[in-house]
Structures are given as structure tokens and as C-alpha cells.
Amino acid sequence: MxxxxxxxxxxxxxxxxxxxxxxxxxxxxxxxxxxxxxxxxxxxxxxxxxxxxxxxxxxxxxxxxxxxxxxxxxxxxxxxxxxxxxxxxxxxxxxxxxxxxxxxxxxxxxxxxxxxxxxxxxxxxxxxxxxxxxxxxxxxxxxxxxxxxxxxxxxxxxxxxxxxxxxxxxxxxxxxxxxxxxxxxxxxxxxxxxxxxxxxxxxxxxxxxxxxxxxxxxxxxxEPLFTRDPAQISDIQILMAMMAIKGIYAEYQVQRLNHGIGFDTAAIELILPTYAASLGLKGKICQHWALNPHPALIPAIEAGFVESIHSFGSELGMEDYIRARSDVFFVGPDGSMRSNRAFSQMAGHYACDMFIGSTLQIDLQGNSSTATAGRIAGFGGAPNMGADARGRRHASPGWLKAGRQARDGKNLIPRGQKLVVQIVETFREHMQPAFVERLDAWELAEQADMAIPPVMIYGEDVSHILTEEGLANLLLCRTDEEREQAVRGVAGYTPIGLGRDKRMVENLRDRGIIQRPEDLGIDKRLATRDLLAAKNMKDLVRASGGLYDPPKRFRNW
Amino acid sequence: MxxxxxxxxxxxxxxxxxxxxxxxxxxxxxxxxxxxxxxxxxxxxxxxxxxxxxxxxxxxxxxxxxxxxxxxxxxxxxxxxxxxxxxxxxxxxxxxxxxxxxxxxxxxxxxxxxxxxxxxxxxxxxxxxxxxxxxxxxxxxxxxxxxxxxxxxxxxxxxxxxxxxxxxxxxxxxxxxxxxxxxxxxxxxxxxxxxxxxxxxxxxxxxxxxxxxxxxxxxxxxEPLFTRDPAQISDIQILMAMMAIKGIYAEYQVQRLNHGIGFDTAAIELILPTYAASLGLKGKICQHWALNPHPALIPAIEAGFVESIHSFGSELGMEDYIRARSDVFFVGPDGSMRSNRAFSQMAGHYACDMFIGSTLQIDLQGNSSTATAGRIAGFGGAPNMGADARGRRHASPGWLKAGRQARDGKNLIPRGQKLVVQIVETFREHMQPAFVERLDAWELAEQADMAIPPVMIYGEDVSHILTEEGLANLLLCRTDEEREQAVRGVAGYTPIGLGRDKRMVENLRDRGIIQRPEDLGIDKRLATRDLLAAKNMKDLVRASGGLYDPPKRFRNW
Incomplete structure (x- = not known):
């Protein structure tokens, strides 16, 4: 005592x-x-x-x-x-x-x-x-x-x-x-x-x-949370994946990154060995990941695209594959992986140049949220990845370029910035528009008596919004109005998209703030499932040399 | 194989x-x-x-x-x-x-x-x-x-x-x-x-x-890096500490915090049980810390000010004291402390509402640096603590208030913000002004071929600058010019301070953006070493009940 x-x-x-x-x-x-x-x-x-x-x-x-x-x-x-x-x-x-x-x-x-x-x-x-x-x-x-x-x-x-x-x-x-x-x-x-x-x-x-x-x-x-069946990936998602690779990954030489969960990012992973390779990007992008062991990444790993992956957790069915790829994954002396959410989140926040992920709603300032009325969903890891690490000091080409774009012409000392990309189709399921005047998060905040609305990723932290209509670079916007029109300019046929100021959007396009697929030199006719390095679960198993063993519910052959 | x-x-x-x-x-x-x-x-x-x-x-x-x-x-x-x-x-x-x-x-x-x-x-x-x-x-x-x-x-x-x-x-x-x-x-x-x-x-x-x-x-x-002999604390540092407590800690109800290293912060720690207690702040501020076991915090701990301290590392001589204060420190079943820099930095970044620390140079935008020509000093942990955690989502009164002050009147969705305080005397040793037109970091960047100047804490991330002349709240500044005058307005008799626009500085004072000691209701005559709960190393040992055992070089009695 x-x-x-x-x-x-x-x-x-x-x-x-x-x-x-x-x-x-x-x-x-x-x-x-x-x-x-x-x-x-x-x-x-x-x-x-x-x-x-x-x-x-x-x-x-x-x-x-x-x-x-x-x-x-x-x-x-x-x-x-x-x-x-x-x-x-x-x-x-x-x-x-x-x-x-x-x-x-x-x-x-x-x-x-x-x-x-x-x-x-x-x-x-x-x-x-x-x-x-x-x-x-x-x-x-x-x-x-x-x-x-x-x-x-x-x-x-x-x-x-x-x-x-x-x-x-x-x-x-x-x-x-x-x-x-x-x-x-x-x-x-x-x-x-x-x-x-x-x-x-x-x-x-x-x-x-x-x-x-x-x-x-x-x-x-x-829960096998990170498994996505390539069979469900659409041509539109492949088009967006092409724009991501050409307009962002190649443009900023993104070597260290994290992917959010979903089919949009699975599409990107699955066209690395095809489309990205055809652009000569192997070895130039996507070598280091903070990521769960996504099965959709198997073809890119096998193609030699990937140097290292550190993981928050594991993924069911990937055990034998990981064991046999110990040069890529963090594996213990016993042959099984070591994951660690705290350290991988730290790595994702501070050592990655880019986060790309989906959301449910985006407003005119670029704020996004997965909260909808009557559902208190929470944030998980996305806001940590999807935000500039203000305490970061080491440089990389993409980080410096993003910082220059954001600060050019402002009275600010030079600084780098993280790339934070929101990738969404303009309409989500049941034809709900992904772009809205007002996030449901406001309503939820009132319902649940929260001090502020539960925003997942703040517009200030977003560098790019990517839809099937185009890529908006928010780093280059200099006024609230420009930012609003940049959002509207990729919001397609949603009411938000239809409410655009056409002349201003064309001006943003002339300045490279908005880029259409054709502006990026992308032939839309090539945006088909043929680009997928694996078209279904069976292809993923084959690509793994039989090492990947998907959970039963994904065994559809 | x-x-x-x-x-x-x-x-x-x-x-x-x-x-x-x-x-x-x-x-x-x-x-x-x-x-x-x-x-x-x-x-x-x-x-x-x-x-x-x-x-x-x-x-x-x-x-x-x-x-x-x-x-x-x-x-x-x-x-x-x-x-x-x-x-x-x-x-x-x-x-x-x-x-x-x-x-x-x-x-x-x-x-x-x-x-x-x-x-x-x-x-x-x-x-x-x-x-x-x-x-x-x-x-x-x-x-x-x-x-x-x-x-x-x-x-x-x-x-x-x-x-x-x-x-x-x-x-x-x-x-x-x-x-x-x-x-x-x-x-x-x-x-x-x-x-x-x-x-x-x-x-x-x-x-x-x-x-x-x-x-x-x-x-x-x-290295006993965090030991400061209270005998070396000056009256000016005590005045600044009083302003910190009344103008920031009390104002924002700061319960979770990190202190940078130095005599300025040691002064704050040493007047918690005296000055802060006299203001009725015990239990209302400074209960949870991400901090090395600073000996200067012993009197505050003994006075019941402190609930918990998680540490990056330990401090020589504090072993027995820590063992005997297991309710406060993170201690293992063996009775010795468990420190962990990665986890404590994580806690400091994400779970603390305030960082306060010193620096060598501050420019007119509030950028600060410890880099000087011919010295490549590096950053340590300060930039991580001294930056808003953009991935943070939980609220606290101080975080919400800082966010409101920073965003009021802007077209932005509500968000909280971390308090990042730079505390400096206007002149440092050898009468070098702490405020400068241009950071030495620019010169060092050229010398060492760095992509960008090595800034320790960016002006954008600083919420307050505190000197013996006053407290500048940068959150409330709305233009580059206001920010510059807020910096000049607390820069004393340095060339930067003398270059102030007096009318504008008085206007900032009227608006509470600059606060002098008298504006904070602080009687300067009370700013003496009498306020220190321990005036020397021996007092610290005594306050610890003889449990603190300072390294030899600090045993000056």
C-alpha cells in the first residue's frame, strides 16, 4: 500500500x-x-x-x-x-x-x-x-x-x-x-x-x-469484409478506374497508397496488370500499400506490380497465398501474417501519398458522409486515411505536386499535401443521387443530438472527386464558387449536376480543373470488362496458383 | 522454397x-x-x-x-x-x-x-x-x-x-x-x-x-531530457504561464494535452497547484496527459490535478516515484512504467486537445522552425502534436470552440480544431529576436538541397502565439494582414514587433484577437517565482516525498 x-x-x-x-x-x-x-x-x-x-x-x-x-x-x-x-x-x-x-x-x-x-x-x-x-x-x-x-x-x-x-x-x-x-x-x-x-x-x-x-x-x-467478386464489376467502374490510373496515379506518381473498400477500388486493382501495365506504369506506381489482403490485388501482385503490403487485419481464404508470398506481406517466423490495425493506420496516415475511397453522399463543398437518417454508421478508418497528415514532413513527388497545386498563388510557405480521392458513380443503387444539396448527416446530428454533423471526409481534405463523367481537381480551385462548380461539373444528371453553370464548368475544363475521359486521352470504348485481369472468383483462384481459398459464399462456380 | x-x-x-x-x-x-x-x-x-x-x-x-x-x-x-x-x-x-x-x-x-x-x-x-x-x-x-x-x-x-x-x-x-x-x-x-x-x-x-x-x-x-531545474525559471516565464492558464487552458477547458520540452512549459506545470488552483481550475483543466514523466509535474500530481499520464519514454530518477503513483502512470505488473512512443504520439495527436511548445524562430505567417543555418536539427515529435488531427471526429468543448472560432463566417461545415500554442519570449538568448521576416529554414533548405524549407510548425496549424507581451489568437484572424499584425502585435521590441501597424493592433485588441496580461485580468506584480510550487530541485524531491531521485548533475544542494 x-x-x-x-x-x-x-x-x-x-x-x-x-x-x-x-x-x-x-x-x-x-x-x-x-x-x-x-x-x-x-x-x-x-x-x-x-x-x-x-x-x-x-x-x-x-x-x-x-x-x-x-x-x-x-x-x-x-x-x-x-x-x-x-x-x-x-x-x-x-x-x-x-x-x-x-x-x-x-x-x-x-x-x-x-x-x-x-x-x-x-x-x-x-x-x-x-x-x-x-x-x-x-x-x-x-x-x-x-x-x-x-x-x-x-x-x-x-x-x-x-x-x-x-x-x-x-x-x-x-x-x-x-x-x-x-x-x-x-x-x-x-x-x-x-x-x-x-x-x-x-x-x-x-x-x-x-x-x-x-x-x-x-x-x-x-468477416471476409474485403472480398469483392470481380464478376460484379461494371464497365462504368472500369472507366472510372482508368481515369483514376491515368489522371491521378500516373499524374502524381503514386507509389504508396491505401484503397478504401468496394467495387470501384477493386476495379482499379484488377486493371493494374492490364491497363496500367499497357501505359508502362509497372514499377512507377502502386508499389507499397497499407491495405488488407484484398483478393482483387492477386493479379497485380503476381504481375510484379506490388512490393509490399502492410495490413490492418487479414482476409479469410488468403492465408496460404500470404504464406507463399512472404516477400510481399508482413509474415511471422511461423509463416502466418502479422496484421496490426494501429500501426497500419499510422502507416496509412503518415506514409501514404494517396487514399481513394467511395462514399454515399457528397455535398457542394465536397463534404462526404455515409451517415443517413436513422442510421448511425460511424467512420471506421476512412477519415484517418482520407485527410492530410499535417504532421508529415518527408517529401515525395506526388505529395509535393499536390501541395504546389493547392498553394500556388497563395501567401503561404511551401508544403506538401496528401491526395484524397472520392470515387463515386453519380447515382448509387435505387437511383439515389450521390450528390446532394445537404448531407443527411445534418438531420442525423439533430436526431442523435450530436454537436456537429458526422462528416466522413471533409471537402477541405478532398483533393479529387472522380465520377463516370470526369475527374475534378479541387486542389486547383481558388474560390468557393469554383469548388462548387467543380463538384457540379462531375455530378452528371443528378439535380446537382444539372444545376451547373455551363460556362464556368467549361472554363474549369479549359484550366484542367475538370477532366473528361477524352481530356485524359482515354478511349471509352476500351472501358469494358475485358480489361479485368480476373473476371470472377475462379480467375482469382487461378491467378493465385490455387493458393487463394475463397469462403464458401464466394464460391459460385 | x-x-x-x-x-x-x-x-x-x-x-x-x-x-x-x-x-x-x-x-x-x-x-x-x-x-x-x-x-x-x-x-x-x-x-x-x-x-x-x-x-x-x-x-x-x-x-x-x-x-x-x-x-x-x-x-x-x-x-x-x-x-x-x-x-x-x-x-x-x-x-x-x-x-x-x-x-x-x-x-x-x-x-x-x-x-x-x-x-x-x-x-x-x-x-x-x-x-x-x-x-x-x-x-x-x-x-x-x-x-x-x-x-x-x-x-x-x-x-x-x-x-x-x-x-x-x-x-x-x-x-x-x-x-x-x-x-x-x-x-x-x-x-x-x-x-x-x-x-x-x-x-x-x-x-x-x-x-x-x-x-x-x-x-x-x-538522457534525462525532460528534467528542468525550477531554479532557472524566470518571472517572465511565470507571467507567460499565467497567461497560458487563464487565456487558453481555462478558456478552452483543456483537459487532455501535451507539453513541449522547456522552461516555459515547466513554469506552467509548476504553477498549476498555486495559480491555477487559486482560479478554481483543479479538476477542470489538465487531467489527462500524453507526456514524458516531467519532474516539474510532481507538485501538480501531488495536489491531485492529474488523473493520468501516458509517456513516450521515461525520465531518469522518476522510477520510484512512478512506481508509487501507479494510479497516474501506465505501470506494468512488475511496478515499472510502460512507455511507448508510437502509441503516445498517436494519443497526443488524436486524443489531446492542445499542444503547447517553444520554438526558435517565428515568421510573419506564424510558421516556426528550430532549423538555423548550418544545423540540420530535425523535428522530433512536435509537428505531430502541433498540428490539427484532421482524421479526428470526437468532440470536446475546447476542440469545438477552436473550430468555431476558426470557421465562423466562412462557408464551411462545422468542425473542431486542435489548439496549437507557440510560447516564446520575444528575444531568445544572446538577444536574438524570436520573430523574423524570413526563417533561417529557407537558407538551410538551399544549403542542404531540400525540396521545401524545414518548417517545424506551420502557421496554418498554430492557434495561438504567446509572448511576454501578450496572447495572439490566430484562429480569429480572417485575412493574411490581420494574421501578420496579430504576430507583430505580440512581438515586443523585436524589429517585427516595432514594425506593427499600431491602429490595426489596437483594433485586434478590441476584438480580443490580441490580449495583454491586463486584458486577461492578470496582475503582473504577482508574476514572481513565489508562484512556483517548487523553486528548485530539492523542492521537487521534497514534493515527491523523497521518491524522486534526480540525476547527479541536477543535484545542486
Whole structure:
């Protein structure tokens, strides 16, 4: 016990941890051997280790889910444990919200809630859930070390040994950041594992950092989030991909980049070995990636386009391919990948020259959002990638050029800038226009009582907007009006596009601020699926030499 | 061996690693037991493991130095190993440059070079050293995972066990990021340790990630970089500290922050328990920090001002105090601190509302730089802290207020903004004005053939400039001219300050853009050393209850 001169104790966190550990030991008895707890006693473990009001980090990642622990949380007695403050990267499973519905938790800080966005909005409206804030991944991890430090972390790993060392394998994702913040602040880490083994393939998390290990009855869930079937890529997406490569990748010599998720970016990946190669760009663009192991990138890797890929997480079915391509991926001595969302986000933010991704809505200032009324979707990693790293100081040709374009003629000291590209078709599904006067985010902000509208990527941070109609370079715009007309000028037949000032748009085109496919020297007739290096899942498997093993739902042959 | 259909091998990195390991085994024989190599054979180990042209990360941190390995590098035979591409966070030791002088290495990517800045510039001019780029810490770490992945990493740890597990203890700093990037890309990690023990206090780096361990003849060097003797704080610095607290900390309710290094910020830390407490600010400001364990913060911690501190590295002499204040610091189960520069920089960038720090020169746009002619000093972490995190989405009162002030009346969607404060006396030592027409950085850029001038913090990113004359709020400036006059208006009797437009400055004062001490309700007569909660090193020791044990050079009583 430490008591300072003023009589205050300064080791309350550790003392409290000790109490929790003792409660667990008393309740579990022989059901806990060393750090290994029997799965059937998980409720007892949680009841003894948790206290009402605790900040609890539950590993709900972009892909990997601590689903057994999530389900166990939902079944706690709210009379004994309630008012938990949940920290989750991603609200992916129904259980993540059942915890609130069942009265176990009341407050939530998170990053992304894709599949649960509608139900989340309902729970907020019903007063069952109070949102602290919506984050991007890196800022949520950052807060784990500042003002949102977890008391208890519930994580998922591939395997543990009997000492409690963890093997997270290819799907490491958020685990290191979560565990470090918890273990070194007097918190308790509980890991569900798929198996307990004598010798781990490698140690990812040292046993010293782990409180308890439970072998779950079924392996933890993983979502193959980054798999796109090339069969669904349209000619229009190929046209946009051609414009991206010629108008941006080649123009700015983009060597280090991140791709957002979706068919638009999959199309780009799939025409690297065909279209980009035909332009002589092999070795000149796209050599270094911060990216999940996208199956659509296999043909480009095989063609020697890609030097390195560091990944946020892994992708189901890519394990053997990654193992056999250890020159490209970050692979451990055991042959399986090491991913790390915190470090890959850091790399994507600071070491990449370009981010390109899709969105649902763009307004006249270029602000974009995936939030729509009644859905609290969150941001994930896109805003971190899709923003200039103002703390970056090293130069590259593309970064310098973007900076020059943005600052030319202004009274500013020279500086580089990140390329942030929004790629959208002017109409999305159900003929909803992608361009709008006013983002739905405004309405959502009112509904959910947010301080400011949940913008995914701010117009100020966007360098280019790319649609099937053309490419708008916002870096070159000098007034609000120019920027508005640049947006309208690529917004096609949407009301926003139809509302353009034709003379001004033609003037922007003369100045190279708007470029049509023909301005880029692109023959639209070539924009067909013939350019795809793989036209379907089977082609991807073939390109991988049979190493890629797609999940069942993608096996359509 | 993996050969794909196209006949290319994809495991060259691992195969090459294997060759290096075999060379080492053949040369070392019994001098290598498991992973432990005899210190006397370090040259043999490096000669067999390194190849000319390798990218080599040498752990030169802000504080901890792999000095034994650095010295060993300088003694290699340049006929056998040359053209190394060195990656270092900090060029701190003469050996770091001897490696170049001796013809072992030729290229350098780094972050900070404080003590070696002059010699670095000379080596560049002599063509003995080619600089890739100057980075901030986080972007250099990011590049380790993208296009600057090390083949060999030479790191320092407190202890190892016989398996090769590492204990980095309080001085973890950069080690986790360096080791992860190297170990998972077929690279080789060599660690110098102070001792080899049977059982480590805790495992910080798993043995699976480590290639070789060498017990160095002397403990690795650590610089107590963040210790400031309160005896050297002046009344003027106390006046500025009062303005900071009343004009910024209280005004924006700053709860999460980072302090740059120096006496200016030490003064702020030392009047928290006196002046800030007298304003009723305890519990309302400064509760959460991303900060090295500054001894000057001891009185504020003891007074209950501080809830949590996450640290980039540790500080010599603070070990026992930290151990006894585990509620405040991030401490492992062994009682010693866990620092982590990558995670703390992440936290500082994304989870802090304010950065305040000093600089050497500020120009009329508010751009600041520590670069002066003939010195290539680098940036360290300041630009990362001293910039808006554009990927941040969670709100706080101060962040929202700064964003409102910056955007009010502009055609922009609401957004928050980070507070970035530059605190300087108008004249620095030798009566050099801190305010200049043109930064020396321009001259240095020409000398060293840099693409753009090495600006530390860009004027666009600065929210406030604070001098003994007053506080300028740049967020509220609406034109280049207003900004220039706001800078001049706090530049005192420097030529820049004397060149002010007096009417315009008075107008800015009327609008609250410039605030004098009296405008802030600060009685200058109270700005004396009497406000310091500790007036000298002995007071700091006393405040710590005898737990703080300053390094010898600071023991002046």
C-alpha cells in the first residue's frame, strides 16, 4: 500500500485489480488453472471481475469478433453488473447491442457500426444507450491511453498456451493496442481463444499482459469484409478506374497508397496488370500499400506490380497465398501474417501519398458522409486515411505536386499535401443521387443530438472527386464558387449536376480543373470488362496458383 | 522454397535471412548459445548478419541509446560492409555519425538530430551522407511498415532471458515499433541488454521476434531530457504561464494535452497547484496527459490535478516515484512504467486537445522552425502534436470552440480544431529576436538541397502565439494582414514587433484577437517565482516525498 504525505493512496487501481482477481479465484476454484478458465464458468468469471460502471473494451473489430465473450456479457445479471461503459471499434454483432438492450451497459464509445447502424439509432432514441462519441480507429485507440482507458478488456486470439501467452496469428487487428492500454493501467485482460496448445506458433501477446484465457466452444467469428467478386464489376467502374490510373496515379506518381473498400477500388486493382501495365506504369506506381489482403490485388501482385503490403487485419481464404508470398506481406517466423490495425493506420496516415475511397453522399463543398437518417454508421478508418497528415514532413513527388497545386498563388510557405480521392458513380443503387444539396448527416446530428454533423471526409481534405463523367481537381480551385462548380461539373444528371453553370464548368475544363475521359486521352470504348485481369472468383483462384481459398459464399462456380 | 507459376520466387527475404543466420552460426560457433552472443564477438555477428546496402534501423531514441551496438557498427570493416541505409529516430551520439564518417553507411532517414545537428550538416556538405528525409517520429515509424522496412534492427533493452525475451522496462520508447516492422518482414533483430536474467520482471518483446541478444559491457545510455531545474525559471516565464492558464487552458477547458520540452512549459506545470488552483481550475483543466514523466509535474500530481499520464519514454530518477503513483502512470505488473512512443504520439495527436511548445524562430505567417543555418536539427515529435488531427471526429468543448472560432463566417461545415500554442519570449538568448521576416529554414533548405524549407510548425496549424507581451489568437484572424499584425502585435521590441501597424493592433485588441496580461485580468506584480510550487530541485524531491531521485548533475544542494 502506498500512502503519500498527504494521506492519499496512489495504487487504488492495482489494489482494486487484486480484489477482482481474488473474487475470481474464490468463485472459480478448480475451474481456473493458472490463467485458464473453463468455458462453462465464463459468467462467473465476468460477474466476479466486472464492477458496475466499468469501462469495458470488447474486441469488436472490423473483422475479428470476441463473439463468445460478447454473448457471455449479454447474459450477465443486470442486478449485479450494470451501467458498463463499452468501448468497441466496431459494432458488428447483434450481441454488441443486446448488452445495452439487456441493461448491462449504458454508454458507448465506438468507431463503426455498419450492420448495426439502424438498431443503434433506435436504442439511442429509446434512451437505452448513450453515445460518448463516434471516432476513427486511431483516435479511439489514442483515447485508450488518455481518457478512455479500459478497466477490463475482452479480446479474441487464435490460440493460447497454458501460461497465457497469446497467438493472434494473421488476425491480430486491434488486439495489441487494446491489451497494452489495459494491462499497463491495472486493468484485466480476458482472452477467448480457439484452442489451447502446448507450444504456440509464435507469441503475439506476452502472458504477463493477460489475466485470463478461455477456450471458446467455437472459433471466433471473422468477416471476409474485403472480398469483392470481380464478376460484379461494371464497365462504368472500369472507366472510372482508368481515369483514376491515368489522371491521378500516373499524374502524381503514386507509389504508396491505401484503397478504401468496394467495387470501384477493386476495379482499379484488377486493371493494374492490364491497363496500367499497357501505359508502362509497372514499377512507377502502386508499389507499397497499407491495405488488407484484398483478393482483387492477386493479379497485380503476381504481375510484379506490388512490393509490399502492410495490413490492418487479414482476409479469410488468403492465408496460404500470404504464406507463399512472404516477400510481399508482413509474415511471422511461423509463416502466418502479422496484421496490426494501429500501426497500419499510422502507416496509412503518415506514409501514404494517396487514399481513394467511395462514399454515399457528397455535398457542394465536397463534404462526404455515409451517415443517413436513422442510421448511425460511424467512420471506421476512412477519415484517418482520407485527410492530410499535417504532421508529415518527408517529401515525395506526388505529395509535393499536390501541395504546389493547392498553394500556388497563395501567401503561404511551401508544403506538401496528401491526395484524397472520392470515387463515386453519380447515382448509387435505387437511383439515389450521390450528390446532394445537404448531407443527411445534418438531420442525423439533430436526431442523435450530436454537436456537429458526422462528416466522413471533409471537402477541405478532398483533393479529387472522380465520377463516370470526369475527374475534378479541387486542389486547383481558388474560390468557393469554383469548388462548387467543380463538384457540379462531375455530378452528371443528378439535380446537382444539372444545376451547373455551363460556362464556368467549361472554363474549369479549359484550366484542367475538370477532366473528361477524352481530356485524359482515354478511349471509352476500351472501358469494358475485358480489361479485368480476373473476371470472377475462379480467375482469382487461378491467378493465385490455387493458393487463394475463397469462403464458401464466394464460391459460385 | 516457393515458386509460383511464373517461375518467380516469393520468399527471398526469408531465404536471405536464413543465409545470414547460418553465416552467423558458422562464424560464432560456441560464442552463440541459443540467441545469446558473447559481447566480444559483436563485430563478427554484425559482419556476418549485415550485407552492404542494407536498411538498418539503429535504436537512437529521444532518450535511450543502443550505444554498444552503435559503437560496434563504427568499427566494422567498410570493405566488407558499406553503403548502409541508416534509419534512426534520433542522432544523439557521435557514433551515429562516425558510421558515416567511417564509410560504413551512406544514407540516412531520421527524425531529430539535436546534439549532432552541426556535424550532420558538415557531413552532408562533404558528400559523406545523403539524407533521405527528415521526419516526425510517427511518420518514420509509419514508413518502417511501408517503404523503409529495416532488414536489420539494432535495439536496446534493460534485460533479456536466455530464450531471448526482452524486458524494456520504463524506457520502452521506440522498441516495439522497430522490432515489429523488422521481425515480421524477414528481418533480424539484435538487442543489446544490460543484463541477462533467468526470469524477467515482465516480457515486453517476445523472444520469437528477436534474433540475437548481447549483454553489453555497460548499461545503455539514457538522457534525462525532460528534467528542468525550477531554479532557472524566470518571472517572465511565470507571467507567460499565467497567461497560458487563464487565456487558453481555462478558456478552452483543456483537459487532455501535451507539453513541449522547456522552461516555459515547466513554469506552467509548476504553477498549476498555486495559480491555477487559486482560479478554481483543479479538476477542470489538465487531467489527462500524453507526456514524458516531467519532474516539474510532481507538485501538480501531488495536489491531485492529474488523473493520468501516458509517456513516450521515461525520465531518469522518476522510477520510484512512478512506481508509487501507479494510479497516474501506465505501470506494468512488475511496478515499472510502460512507455511507448508510437502509441503516445498517436494519443497526443488524436486524443489531446492542445499542444503547447517553444520554438526558435517565428515568421510573419506564424510558421516556426528550430532549423538555423548550418544545423540540420530535425523535428522530433512536435509537428505531430502541433498540428490539427484532421482524421479526428470526437468532440470536446475546447476542440469545438477552436473550430468555431476558426470557421465562423466562412462557408464551411462545422468542425473542431486542435489548439496549437507557440510560447516564446520575444528575444531568445544572446538577444536574438524570436520573430523574423524570413526563417533561417529557407537558407538551410538551399544549403542542404531540400525540396521545401524545414518548417517545424506551420502557421496554418498554430492557434495561438504567446509572448511576454501578450496572447495572439490566430484562429480569429480572417485575412493574411490581420494574421501578420496579430504576430507583430505580440512581438515586443523585436524589429517585427516595432514594425506593427499600431491602429490595426489596437483594433485586434478590441476584438480580443490580441490580449495583454491586463486584458486577461492578470496582475503582473504577482508574476514572481513565489508562484512556483517548487523553486528548485530539492523542492521537487521534497514534493515527491523523497521518491524522486534526480540525476547527479541536477543535484545542486
Amino acid at each position: 502506498d500512502i503519500s504525505g498527504n494521506g492519499r493512496r496512489w495504487d487504488l487501481r492495482n489494489a482494486n485489480r487484486e480484489q477482482r482477481m481474488q473474487r475470481a479465484a474464490a468463485v472459480l476454484g478448480d475451474a481456473c488453472r493458472g490463467k485458464v478458465v473453463e468455458a462453462g464458468r465464463i459468467q462467473d468469471l465476468l460477474h466476479s471481475v466486472l464492477e458496475s460502471g466499468d469501462r469495458v473494451c470488447l474486441e469488436g473489430n472490423n473483422q475479428k469478433q470476441a463473439d463468445f465473450l460478447a454473448k457471455a456479457l449479454t447474459k450477465l445479471d443486470p442486478g449485479r453488473v450494470n451501467g458498463l461503459h463499452m468501448l468497441l471499434s466496431v459494432l458488428a454483432l447483434p450481441e454488441h447491442l443486446d448488452i445495452f438492450e439487456n441493461g448491462i451497459a449504458s454508454r458507448l464509445d465506438f468507431s463503426f457500426s455498419g450492420p448495426q447502424a439502424v438498431r443503434l439509432a433506435r436504442l439511442v432514441a429509446a434512451g437505452k444507450l448513450n453515445i460518448g462519441a463516434i471516432h476513427t480507429y486511431l483516435e479511439l485507440f489514442g483515447r485508450y491511453f488518455v481518457d478512455l482507458t479500459p478497466r477490463v478488456a475482452l479480446v479474441a486470439a487464435q490460440a493460447a498456451d497454458r501460461h497465457g501467452n497469446l497467438y493472434t496469428g494473421p488476425n491480430t487487428e486491434d488486439t495489441p493496442a487494446i491489451v497494452e492500454a489495459t494491462a499497463f493501467s491495472g486493468g484485466i485482460v480476458i482472452a477467448q481463444v480457439n484452442q489451447i496448445v502446448d507450444v504456440l506458433p509464435r507469441v503475439d501477446i506476452p502472458a504477463d499482459w493477460v489475466g485470463f484465457v478461455v477456450q471458446a466452444p467455437t472459433p471466433h467469428y471473422i | 516457393d515458386i509460383s507459376g511464373n517461375g518467380r520466387r516469393w520468399d527471398l527475404r526469408n531465404a536471405n535471412r536464413e543465409q545470414r543466420m547460418q553465416r552467423a552460426a558458422a562464424v560464432l560457433g560456441d560464442a552463440c548459445r541459443g540467441k545469446v552472443v558473447e559481447a566480444g564477438r559483436i563485430q563478427d555477428l554484425l559482419h556476418s548478419v549485415l550485407e552492404s546496402g542494407d536498411r538498418v534501423c539503429l535504436e537512437g531514441n529521444n532518450q535511450k541509446q543502443a550505444d554498444f551496438l552503435a559503437k560496434a557498427l563504427t568499427k566494422l570493416d567498410p570493405g566488407r560492409v558499406n553503403g548502409l541505409h541508416m534509419l534512426l529516430s534520433v542522432l544523439a551520439l557521435p557514433e551515429h555519425l562516425d558510421i558515416f564518417e567511417n564509410g560504413i553507411a551512406s544514407r540516412l532517414d531520421f527524425s531529430f538530430s539535436g546534439p549532432q545537428a552541426v556535424r550532420l550538416a558538415r557531413l552532408v556538405a562533404a558528400g559523406k551522407l545523403n539524407i533521405g528525409a527528415i521526419h516526425t517520429y510517427l511518420e518514420l515509424f509509419g514508413r518502417y511498415f511501408v517503404d523503409l522496412t529495416p532488414r536489420v534492427a539494432l535495439v536496446a533493452a534493460q534485460a533479456a532471458d536466455r530464450h531471448g525475451n526482452l524486458y524494456t522496462g520504463p524506457n520502452t520508447e521506440d522498441t516495439p515499433a522497430i522490432v515489429e516492422a523488422t521481425a515480421f518482414s524477414g528481418g533480424i533483430v539484435i538487442a543489446q541488454v544490460n543484463q541477462i536474467v533467468d526470469v524477467l520482471p515482465r516480457v515486453d518483446i517476445p523472444a520469437d521476434w528477436v534474433g540475437f541478444v548481447v549483454q553489453a559491457p555497460t548499461p545503455h545510455y539514457i
